[in-house]
Amino acid sequence: MNEFLEDIVRDAGTIGIAGHVHPDGDCVGSVLGCYLYLKSVLKNVTIHPYLENISGSFSMLSGLADVDTSFQVPEEPYDLFISLDCGSIDRLGKCEDIFRAAKRTVAFDHHITNTEFADVNFVDASASSTCEVLFGHLRRAAIDLPIAEALYIGILHDTGVFKYSCTSEKTMCTVGYLMSKGIDTATLVDRSFYMKTFSQLKALGLALDKAELELGGKVIVTVLTLADMKSIGAKINDTEGIVSELRTTEGVEVAVFVREDLPEMYKFSLRSNGKVDVANISAGFGGGGHKMAAGFTAAGSLNELLTQLYALIMLQF
Ligand SMILES: [Mn+2]
Structure with missing residues (x-):
């Protein structure tokens, strides 16, 4: 049984969350999914997500308005910082120093080249995406539609709409569960994957x-x-x-x-x-x-x- 995310973050009063430079779907989906989930299950905790220049392909996702794109360095170091979809610490870009200053660090990832740079690392190279890894640490009942959409988008992008060889039975079971939350899949797939400027x-x-x-x-x-x-x-x-x-x-x-x-x-x-x-x-x-x-x-x-x-x-x- 996987440890749940709320147990992993334990008694942190301030939490920072970030993905990698040039964020792709899995990066945006996992950062927002993690943020929305923690915001809904934790009370009286400051949670701050960071992402750089987010592509319009993800503009339909909830939580984007709360994302810090200016990479403001907090006055006090975070109690906990969560890295998502980064194989190495330099991939955090402008967040690398904020991450290093945090009292405790956790990483979720699926890159086979992951360097285990955090204090605690949840890395599964057999997973299609970081969203799939993260899903394994979420209490299912606490996943609402916006969280499901964020994770779905991440899996969608890292599997090339479920066609790359990283797409496993487990991936599709995860996707099936996310769909049960009521995702409008046809619209999401078109808007986030096939639509081009x-x-x-x-x-x-x-x-x-x-x-x-x-x-x-x-x-x-x-x-x-x-x-x-x-x-x-x-x-x-x-x-x-x-x-x-x-x-x-x-x-x-x-x-x-x-x-x-x-x-x-x-x-x-x-x-x-x-x-x-x-x-x-x-x-x-x-x-x-x-x-x-x-x-x-x-x-x-x-x-x-x-x-x-x-x-x-x-x-x-
Ligand atoms: Mn990924």
Whole structure:
């Protein structure tokens, strides 16, 4: 039997909650799910959620108005700080120092590369998402519709609408239970997953147009440079989901999407179709993630970085 979240936080009078930089669905869903749950089950406790620039895909979720996006450092350190969906402490970004200052720390995560940086770590690499891990620590009767929606969104995004191999029987049982709370699933799936802004659509179009096959067709790669991003008026968040589109190309083992975020500073997103462990490859560049989905940031010559990347991929063929 898992320990319940309210027992894990015990007698903390002040609680901070945060996810990772560039929050995705699982990060936003787990932070809000955790926040809404603690707010409903705890009395006379100050709970403060932090998230950076939240994508419009999550604007339907409850609790967003309470989220601190300015990363105000509290005068007094928190009694307890909860990290969600972070594989390592640096992923907390602007919250890293606030987290370090807290009297006690707890982390919930599902990254196989998790470094167990908190005082207490609940890490399950077999779980689809942090939302699935968190669900295992919530008293079911205390889960209301807004909490269920937040967790559902997290699982939805980390499973690519229940199609990635991380989707297990347990995942679907969790989702089934969440649905029993009355979620309008068709609307949520469309609004949070499939709906694109026009600039997201243009970024996807340009990325597909620029895609190239490497290593005999086993690797597909697309690079969007700063100039590309500027030409279509795209922002960093507008490229989410591109690498998953690349992955479904016939014959491809690894999909690579590269985005230039600063001059000669690149964000690599990798997806595998099963043979290649992209978490292992990303770790070689100081990044992390999962066997089938991982990434890293690297500076330098793009051609050299790609050459190194292909060499590492080839070792696994
Ligand atoms: Mn996640």
